[in-house]
Amino acid sequence: MDLDIKIATRESYGEKLAELGEKNDKIVVFDADLAEATKTIIFKKKFPNRFFDMGIAEQDMVSTAAGMATCGMIPFVSTFAVFAAGRAYDQIRNSICYPKLNVKICATHSGVSVGEDGATHQMLEDLGLMRGLPNMTVLSVSDDIQTKWAIEEILKINGPVYVRLGRLKSPVIYNENQKFEIGKGIQIGNGNDATVIATGLMVSEAILAKEELEKQGINIRVVDIHTIKPIDRELIVKCAKETKRIITIEDHSIVGGLGSAVCEVLSEEYPTKVTRMGMKDTFGKSGKAEKLLDYFGLTKDAIIKEIKKDM
Amino acid sequence: MKITDVDKLAKIANEIRIGIVKEVYYGKSGHPGGSLSCADILTVLYFNQMNINPEQPNSPSRDRFVLSKGHASPALYSTLAERGYFDKKELVTFRGIDSILQGHPDMKHIPGVDMSTGSLGQGLSCANGMALASKLNKDGNRVYCLVGDGEIEEGQIWEAAMSASHYKLDNLCVIVDNNNLQIDGSIEEVMSSYPINFKFESFGFNVINVDGHNTEELIEAFNKAKTVKGKPTAIIAKTIKGKGVSFMENQVGWHGKAPNEEQYKIAMKELGGEI
Numbered sequence A: 001m002d003l004d005i006k007i008a009t010r011e012s013y014g015e016k017l018a019e020l021g022e023k024n025d026k027i028v029v030f031d032a033d034l035a036e037a038t039k040t041i042i043f044k045k046k047f048p049n050r051f052f053d054m055g056i057a058e059q060d061m062v063s064t065a066a067g068m069a070t071c072g073m074i075p076f077v078s079t080f081a082v083f084a085a086g087r088a089y090d091q092i093r094n095s096i097c098y099p100k101l102n103v104k105i106c107a108t109h110s111g112v113s114v115g116e117d118g119a120t121h122q123m124l125e126d127l128g129l130m131r132g133l134p135n136m137t138v139l140s141v142s143d144d145i146q147t148k149w150a151i152e153e154i155l156k157i158n159g160p161v162y163v164r165l166g167r168l169k170s171p172v173i174y175n176e177n178q179k180f181e182i183g184k185g186i187q188i189g190n191g192n193d194a195t196v197i198a199t200g201l202m203v204s205e206a207i208l209a210k211e212e213l214e215k216q217g218i219n220i221r222v223v224d225i226h227t228i229k230p231i232d233r234e235l236i237v238k239c240a241k242e243t244k245r246i247i248t249i250e251d252h253s254i255v256g257g258l259g260s261a262v263c264e265v266l267s268e269e270y271p272t273k274v275t276r277m278g279m280k281d282t283f284g285k286s287g288k289a290e291k292l293l294d295y296f297g298l299t300k301d302a303i304i305k306e307i308k309k310d311m
Numbered sequence B: 001m002k003i004t005d006v007d008k009l010a011k012i013a014n015e016i017r018i019g020i021v022k023e024v025y026y027g028k029s030g031h032p033g034g035s036l037s038c039a040d041i042l043t044v045l046y047f048n049q050m051n052i053n054p055e056q057p058n059s060p061s062r063d064r065f066v067l068s069k070g071h072a073s074p075a076l077y078s079t080l081a082e083r084g085y086f087d088k089k090e091l092v093t094f095r096g097i098d099s100i101l102q103g104h105p106d107m108k109h110i111p112g113v114d115m116s117t118g119s120l121g122q123g124l125s126c127a128n129g130m131a132l133a134s135k136l137n138k139d140g141n142r143v144y145c146l147v148g149d150g151e152i153e154e155g156q157i158w159e160a161a162m163s164a165s166h167y168k169l170d171n172l173c174v175i176v177d178n179n180n181l182q183i184d185g186s187i188e189e190v191m192s193s194y195p196i197n198f199k200f201e202s203f204g205f206n207v208i209n210v211d212g213h214n215t216e217e218l219i220e221a222f223n224k225a226k227t228v229k230g231k232p233t234a235i236i237a238k239t240i241k242g243k244g245v246s247f248m249e250n251q252v253g254w255h256g257k258a259p260n261e262e263q264y265k266i267a268m269k270e271l272g273g274e275i
Helices: A009-023 A041-046 A058-069 A081-087 A089-097 A126-131 A144-156 A202-215 A233-242 A258-269 A289-295 A300-309 B006-027 B039-049 B070-083 B088-093 B123-137 B155-166 B187-191 B196-202 B215-227 B261-271
Strands: A006-008 A027-031 A051-053 A074-078 A104-107 A137-140 A161-164 A169-171 A186-188 A194-198 A220-224 A227-229 A246-253 A274-279 B064-067 B143-148 B172-178 B206-211 B233-238
Touching (some): A009 A027, A041 A051, A058 A074, A058 A081, A058 B123, A081 A104, A081 A161, A126 A137, A137 A144, A194 A233, A202 A300, B006 B039, B006 B070, B006 B215, B039 B143, B064 B123, B070 B088, B196 B233, B215 B233
Parallel strands (some): A074 A104, A104 A161, A137 A161, B064 B143, B206 B233
């Protein structure tokens, strides 16, 4: 694991999508005037006929993709997460999820790690909104390798999928041989002192915390939940049974996202105290992404502090 | 099946109206006014214009119809039943818990429904997607989308109008059911969408104004639309809400209300339907 190499998951998405475009001519891509930022521009350059810029009109974009899916095409829809899951929520709900259409919504610029654009552009509620929708599969990917796997894997699902991607360059966690499976979390380490259940950008922070704590004789484990829905109930319950504490961390609101999903599982199957780290029912603000993550307590140091607090 | 005889088409439209009233009466809920106003439009589409086959409701090259004003589901269901997509006996189950006929069109369970709709303003975008796919795959089929004159108050309709024009979707035909009434009152009183024709024209559409209850005018408009290249067509159909049932005509109150037994009997008598 070499966490020094950093690639933004939006980059990984853009590259993989363009690669898949060669293998599958049913793939069409929609963007709302953000192709440069979401990286769908790579696909656009290779396959201009299968790329549709819908302008600054996300609601129209989502429903148009739905209509195209009824004709057997496989639309990938991209824009910033706040405009996809937020602005076009009703279109995702009624035009895509209700008729269970084969549309992949790959939303970039999620979380407070968007940085300088500030609160209006930092989507903190998308996991909650999307996982509440019947028929929807929800992914929140943590690194380059996992993102590339996910973008290819979701083609096997004949139905709606939401993939949460980030703007910030983040460490490459996995190697090419790593096996992933939709709905199966990845346990990293076997420590029993605590389990840090993380998703997306926070997975690498949790791993860094784990490594530093090991040097101090504290052994934790990290669980990478890349599939928010359907969530890996079995692994969550197993870790709750085997470790002293459960902590969740996400670059997302603690209301409705990973933390809530973990609490739902544990309260039903193995009641356990859970500490939810994330955005604490607040909007973000402008600033450099790294500084914001530090400000809102979304770093390895914040995780270490939380774990030591109880010891 | 292509019926050109206008008298035959008028009879079919009347049968469809009987079906609409039955659905809403037996369902004890639903939207009769805006269903009756578009019955003639649907008749011309499904019995004269569209290239469809009820035996193969999912044929990839079929023409498509999106009922963007999804609350007019009684009209669509009655038309589909009349055209042979499913048994007319189903109509009386409308909105019931065991029925396939959901309150608003559900493409997953109802044969012949090309798009699930209900949340107003989304259907035109969906129709655009179908028209784009047709262009991309060179299928040569056409896409029809019926919107309401109240529905076009939704901003997404105009996003979609921009897209249809931008992508030169000449295989798309939008029909506006201009019955002039919405739930809270007349279009002018609530939120005027007028002038509808000039709005679509300025968005780059070929616009045709017709009497939405005149079969000949409707056929002529649809035929004309097929010949226009490089831009989509909008047919602004002037209609009467509740058309065909005297006490429902032009009455705001009949937007979303079921008739009682006495009213049902009167309606059936007027339409010549069996109770």
